[in-house]
Amino acid sequence: xxxxxxxxxxxxxxxxxxxxxxxxxxxxxxxxxxxxxxxxxxxxxxxxxxxxxxxxxxxxxxxxxxxxxxxxxxxxxxxxxxxxxxxxxxxxxxxxxxxxxxxxxxxxxxxxxxxxxxxxxxxxxxxxxxxxxxxxxxxxxxxxxxxxxxxxxxxxxxxxxxxxxxxxxxxxxxxxxxxxxxxxxxxxxxxxxxxxxxxxxxxxxxxxxxxxxxxxxxxxxxxxxxxxxxxxxxxxxxxxxxxxxxxxxxxxxxxxxxxxxxxxxxxxxxxxxxxxxxxxxxxxx
Amino acid sequence: xxxxxxxxxxxxxxxxxxxxxxxxxxxxxxxxxxxxxxxxxxxxxxxxxxxxxxxxxxxxxxxxxxxxxxxxxxxxxxxxxxxxxxxxxxxxxxxxxxxxxxxxxxxxxxxxxxxxxxxxxxxxxxxxxxxxxxxxxxxxxxxxxxxxxxxxxxxxxxxxxxxxxxxxxxxxxxxxxxxxxxxxxxxxxxxxxxxxxxxxxxxxxxxxxxxxxxxxxxxxxxxxxxxxxxxxxxxxxxxxxxxxxxxxxxxxxxxxxxxxxxxxxxxxxxxxxxxxxxxxxxxxxxxxxxxxxxxxxxxxxxxxxxxxxxxxxxxxxxxxxxxxx
Amino acid sequence: xxxxxxxxxxxxxxxxxxxxxxxxxxxxxxxxxxxxxxxxxxxxxxxxxxxxxxxxxxxxxxxxxxxxxxxxxxxxxxxxxxxxxxxxxxxxxxxxxxxxxxxxxxxxxxxxxxxxxxxxxxxxxxxxxxxxxxxxxxxxxxxxxxxxxxxxxxxxxxxxxxxxxxxxxxxxxxxxxxxxxxxxxxxxxxxxxxxxxxxxxxxxxxxxxxxxxxxxxxxxxxxxxxxxxxxxxxxxxxxxxxxxxxxxxxxxxxxxxxxxxxxxxxxxxxxxxxxxxxxxxxxxxxxx
Numbered sequence: 001x002x003x004x005x006x007x008x009x010x011x012x013x014x015x016x017x018x019x020x021x022x023x024x025x026x027x028x029x030x031x032x033x034x035x036x037x038x039x040x041x042x043x044x045x046x047x048x049x050x051x052x053x054x055x056x057x058x059x060x061x062x063x064x065x066x067x068x069x070x071x072x073x074x075x076x077x078x079x080x081x082x083x084x085x086x087x088x089x090x091x092x093x094x095x096x097x098x099x100x101x102x103x104x105x106x107x108x109x110x111x112x113x114x115x116x117x118x119x120x121x122x123x124x125x126x127x128x129x130x131x132x133x134x135x136x137x138x139x140x141x142x143x144x145x146x147x148x149x150x151x152x153x154x155x156x157x158x159x160x161x162x163x164x165x166x167x168x169x170x171x172x173x174x175x176x177x178x179x180x181x182x183x184x185x186x187x188x189x190x191x192x193x194x195x196x197x198x199x200x201x202x203x204x205x206x207x208x209x210x211x212x213x214x215x216x217x218x219x220x221x222x223x224x225x226x227x228x229x230x231x232x233x234x235x236x237x238x239x240x241x242x243x244x245x246x247x248x249x250x251x252x253x254x255x256x257x258x259x260x261x262x263x264x265x266x267x268x269x270x271x272x273x274x275x276x277x278x279x280x281x282x283x284x285x
Numbered sequence: 286x287x288x289x290x291x292x293x294x295x296x297x298x299x300x301x302x303x304x305x306x307x308x309x310x311x312x313x314x315x316x317x318x319x320x321x322x323x324x325x326x327x328x329x330x331x332x333x334x335x336x337x338x339x340x341x342x343x344x345x346x347x348x349x350x351x352x353x354x355x356x357x358x359x360x361x362x363x364x365x366x367x368x369x370x371x372x373x374x375x376x377x378x379x380x381x382x383x384x385x386x387x388x389x390x391x392x393x394x395x396x397x398x399x400x401x402x403x404x405x406x407x408x409x410x411x412x413x414x415x416x417x418x419x420x421x422x423x424x425x426x427x428x429x430x431x432x433x434x435x436x437x438x439x440x441x442x443x444x445x446x447x448x449x450x451x452x453x454x455x456x457x458x459x460x461x462x463x464x465x466x467x468x469x470x471x472x473x474x475x476x477x478x479x480x481x482x483x484x485x486x487x488x489x490x491x492x493x494x495x496x497x498x499x500x501x502x503x504x505x506x507x508x509x510x511x512x513x514x515x516x517x518x519x520x521x522x523x524x525x526x527x528x529x530x531x532x533x534x535x536x537x538x539x540x541x542x543x544x545x546x547x548x549x550x551x552x553x554x555x556x557x558x559x560x561x562x563x564x565x566x567x568x569x570x571x572x573x574x575x576x577x578x579x580x581x582x583x584x585x586x587x588x589x590x591x592x593x594x595x596x597x598x599x600x601x602x603x604x605x606x607x608x609x610x
Numbered sequence: 611x612x613x614x615x616x617x618x619x620x621x622x623x624x625x626x627x628x629x630x631x632x633x634x635x636x637x638x639x640x641x642x643x644x645x646x647x648x649x650x651x652x653x654x655x656x657x658x659x660x661x662x663x664x665x666x667x668x669x670x671x672x673x674x675x676x677x678x679x680x681x682x683x684x685x686x687x688x689x690x691x692x693x694x695x696x697x698x699x700x701x702x703x704x705x706x707x708x709x710x711x712x713x714x715x716x717x718x719x720x721x722x723x724x725x726x727x728x729x730x731x732x733x734x735x736x737x738x739x740x741x742x743x744x745x746x747x748x749x750x751x752x753x754x755x756x757x758x759x760x761x762x763x764x765x766x767x768x769x770x771x772x773x774x775x776x777x778x779x780x781x782x783x784x785x786x787x788x789x790x791x792x793x794x795x796x797x798x799x800x801x802x803x804x805x806x807x808x809x810x811x812x813x814x815x816x817x818x819x820x821x822x823x824x825x826x827x828x829x830x831x832x833x834x835x836x837x838x839x840x841x842x843x844x845x846x847x848x849x850x851x852x853x854x855x856x857x858x859x860x861x862x863x864x865x866x867x868x869x870x871x872x873x874x875x876x877x878x879x880x881x882x883x884x885x886x887x888x889x890x891x892x893x894x895x896x897x898x
Contacts, residue, residue, distance in 0.1 A: 119299035122585030124539040214427040252430035259425035499705040508692020508722040
């Protein structure tokens with residue numbers, strides 16, 4: 001059995017892993033489905049039945065213009081999936097590049113990168129998003145850029161101790177002495193050692209990006225106008241909260257459940273990947 | 286001392302870098318800055334007037350130096366929309382936002398630290414599981430949602446238990462402390478809970494690590510009970526890392542603060558910034574953005590200094606901070 | 611204090627780390643516990659002191675001075691630890707509290723469990739520093755300002771300040787260089803003998819064991835493989851684990867010394883070694 005299958009199976013075993021895998025699987029599924037079908041077209045509105053409570057026709061009710069909440073949430077799931085995935089990619093690449101700089105043999109590069117990360121890390125994501133939104137307007141790209149940048153910095157700082165530990169090992173020393181190039185050493189020796197920490201952080205970043213999107217969209221610097229997203233659904237239901245409190249329930253619930261799933265996914269993945277905590281992996285490898 | 290000097294230098298360099306970044310970001314606009322500010326219906330004459338008024342016809346470096354000079358003198362520019370100086374508004378707004386931030390942080394610490402410690406101290410598996418769930422769920426709730434739920438539960442008039450106002454801030458500011466404070470309770474709770482969950486997770490992780498350390502075992506060997514050893518020695522030893530991490534949480538809290546200011550209609554710095562961005566009032570945005578970001582840089586500085594002070598291994602002997610992780 | 615261990619089994623998760631261990635330590639005896647890393651030695655020490663983590667399950671019986679330790683609640687155990695038991699740790703750099711001065715650290719057991727004034731405590735701390743061979747200006751220093759040997763002396767001082775009846779030394783010399791090792795072992799043994807206390811000395815190094823103990827237990831894979839007087843065990847180790855450890859000790863001892871040729875390590879006769887004591891003398895280069 002391949003290592004990947006072993007990892008999946010170990011994750012499935014624990015209740016938390018099961019929950020995470022199911023929710024995430026559903027998320028991807030719904031996103032894919034929404035590309036071709038939603039119960040109602042997004043722009044289809046039924047003015048006579050605005051703010052309706054859940055009925056057979058509209059399982060999750062309707063919003064202020066009579067559009068179907070369920071459809072908008074389904075469509076929103078693919079936007080959030082895109083944002084989360086892209087943020088992970090950007091943060092991962094940026095973060096790893098920074099880590100490579102922070103453990104490099106060139107003292108100047110090393111010191112500068114550490115200094116830069118420490119300086120920039122205290123700047124909140126929302127301010128970066130605001131800064132970017134002025135020239136570029138509110139869009140998904142702005143969210144991804146701001147989150148990717150901020151989380152990448154965070155990632156670099158958290159992963160650094162593990163990377164340093166790996167860089168100081170005998171293994172790496174001997175590889176360097178035998179002439180291996182810096183990047184080769186990094187990819188083959190250091191990266192595998194920081195994988196567990198990295199993966200947990202990346203899943204948490206994915207979760208945080210969803211939370212960030214909700215807040216940023218509400219503030220007006222998130223996804224563009226009319227783009228479906230969970231933040232959008234949450235933000236639109238806010239305005240009439242005192243009259244129709246239930247509309248707020250669904251988007252908030254979905255966001256929370258997904259973020260929990262992402263966190264649990266990260267934890268379960270870390271346990272499953274580490275041969276120390278996962279005995280089955282040792283046999284498969 | 287070498288560390289302090291180095292760190293201060295770093296702070297100043299970062300400030301300068303930040304100012305350049307903010308300045309440039311707002312000039313990288315498709316189209317003409319003055320046109321954007323004047324709006325779509327403006328006449329050519331209006332745009333030209335605006336340009337001269339704002340000094341936008343001068344070369345970039347000159348504008349930058351002018352702005353910087355103004356900042357140092359406490360002159361943050363004139364808002365193109367309201368015509369008033371930015372500075373006059375900032376004061377009143379800050380009087381709402383800063384107490385809100387402090388209150389949120391206090392709530393976050395009051396929730397996170399004790400719960401995080403309890404999660405490690407307890408020997409009961411059920412409780413440990415409960416704490417774990419609490420931390421995960423608490424950290425997954427967007428501030429927007431928790432704010433809304435709090436409004437539903439506690440606001441005057443519409444909530445289940447009408448305890449706190451949910452909209453606005455008293456016009457006469459802090460003159461009536463009770464009312465002013467009451468307006469901040471729900472917003473602070475909304476932001477504080479999410480941040481608190483994060484702090485709880487970090488405290489639990491740090492204390493959990495410390496629990497395995499020889500220092501805690503030795504403290505127990507000297508005659509402390511496990512709980513005493515964890516709280517007196519374990520916590521103290523994890524303090525430096527905790528301070529750093531809490532500092533980061535603080536910075537992330539700003540999103541929640543801005544959301545909450547909007548949600549609860551509080552006239553704070555966050556909502557001012559958002560409105561100005563929406564209005565494309567670039568001059569005002571420039572200074573406000575810089576100020577807010579600079580505040581957080583200052584915070585980062587304070588946190589680093591605290592970290593350094595708390596770790597005795599870094600205080601005496603060498604200042605080679607990079608090595609001592 | 612005499613210690614009686616019967617059927618001690620410690621399980622972590624589903625793996626038994628220590629299986630059915632029985633040991634006897636009479637009052638005033640210095641007993642060794644030796645085994646390779648991972649054999650479970652530290653677990654036994656932790657069980658004795660009540661320092662095991664929650665994930666460990668313990669069964670069996672540990673009688674200390676007639677009192678059953680297993681199942682004892684933490685408060686009572688803490689009292690025992692502070693007053694009647696002492697422990698010296700392997701890595702003093704990690705064990706000593708980095709934010710406490712030497713004076714505060716050594717005085718800690720007194721502060722926790724006894725009602726003394728600051729001056730009384732200080733007097734005893736000063737007297738203790740004398741006994742462990744530290745000068746008085748160490749009082750205000752922090753652990754990271756001391757050498758490894760000095761740190762361990764602080765560790766010993768802390769363990770012995772309350773005149774405990776039973777002391778556990780968990781690999782106290784492993785983190786030190788060979789010269790300091792000898793000094794620390796001698797210091798420990800003389801202090802323990804002076805106080806008339808009993809000691810459990812844990813190590814993986816048979817050479818150190820010979821110097822510190824009269825009787826010892828060999829632990830292998832969680833169970834006792836062999837027991838007897840240290841001298842006879844060194845001379846004629848009967849069990850396989852014991853043989854391995856003795857051979858390892860001798861190899862290390864000799865190659866460190868450098869004086870004796872690297873030829874026939876296996877044969878004791880060719881070394882002219884007749885008893886455990888001689889092994890140590892050779893290591894010293896004959897200055898004993």
